[in-house]
Every structure is written in C-alpha cells, then in structure tokens.
Amino acid sequence: MSQLEFYTGLSAVWIAIAWVPYVLDRMLVRGISGAMANPSPNLAPQSDWAMRAKSAHVVAIQAFSAFAPLAILAVIRIPEDNYPNILATTFFIGIFAHYVIYALGIPVLRTLCFALAALSTLALGLRVLDLI
Numbered sequence: 389m390s391q392l393e394f395y396t397g398l399s400a401v402w403i404a405i406a407w408v409p410y411v412l413d414r415m416l417v418r419g420i421s422g423a424m425a426n427p428s429p430n431l432a433p434q435s436d437w438a439m440r441a442k443s444a445h446v447v448a449i450q451a452f453s454a455f456a457p458l459a460i461l462a463v464i465r466i467p468e469d470n471y472p473n474i475l476a477t478t479f480f481i482g483i484f485a486h487y488v489i490y491a492l493g494i495p496v497l498r499t500l501c502f503a504l505a506a507l508s509t510l511a512l513g514l515r516v517l518d519l520i
Contacts, residue, residue: 391473395480396459402484403452406445409491413438437491444490444498448483451505455479458512471515479508 414423417432425431462472482505489498514520
C-alpha cells in the first residue's frame with residue numbers, strides 16, 4: 389500500500405468517525421432521547437466546542453470530496469510518483485489538525501491548517517493534470 393493510499397484511507401476513516409465527539413456532547417447536554425430527537429428550539433443548545441467540531445466535520449467532508457477522486461486518479465495515472473504520497477500526508481495532517489484546532493476555537497491556526505489541506509488538493513490536481 390502506498391503512502392497515498394494509506395493517508396487517503398486514513399482521511400476517510402477520520403472523517404467517518406469525526407461525528408462521534410459532537411454527538412456525545414449532544415447526549416451529555418440533551419440526554420439520549422434529546423440527542424435522537426428532531427431539531428427544535430426547545431432543546432438545550434450544544435456546547436460551543438461541539439458546534440465548532442460539527443462545522444469542522446462539514447468542512448472535512450467537503451474538502452475530502454475534492455481530494456479523494458484526485459487521489460484515485462493519481463493511483464491510476466502516476467503510480468510511481470512520490471509527490472502524491474507527500475500531498476496525501478499533508479492533506480491528512482491539515483484536515484485532522486483543522487478539526488481539532490477549530491473545536492478548540494483557535495481561529496488563525498485553524499485557517500492555516502485548512503489552507504494546508506486545500507493547497508494539498510490543489511497541488512494534487514495540478515500534478516494529476518501534468519501541470520506541475
């Protein structure tokens with residue numbers, strides 16, 4: 389398994405479980421039945437960190453939807469190229485750090501971490517298209 393495949397898979401697994409912390413907060417704040425209820429103004433609001441984590445999760449899903457097809461194309465088109473391996477690693481580091489830092493409420497660093505993931509996607513796209 390290449391580093392590209394490993395870190396793309398790890399990104400997918402991370403995004404698949406990133407909902408757990410904010411759902412656990414919802415259960416703690418609203419109780420299990422309140423966590424499973426439809427949204428309503430009567431329910432207790434979630435913790436600020438959990439709302440930020442939920443937003444970071446949405447951002448990760450959106451970012452991964454652009455990165456994953458490019459990773460597949462890289463595996464098919466340029467399997468011997470090491471550059472996509474590095475970009476998959478930096479994408480994972482960026483998107484994972486973005487989630488954690490966003491949940492903690494650190495604004496500037498959060499944006500820089502997202503930029504790392506976004507620029508990794510851009511560079512991968514340019515590499516797949518033979519533009520870099």
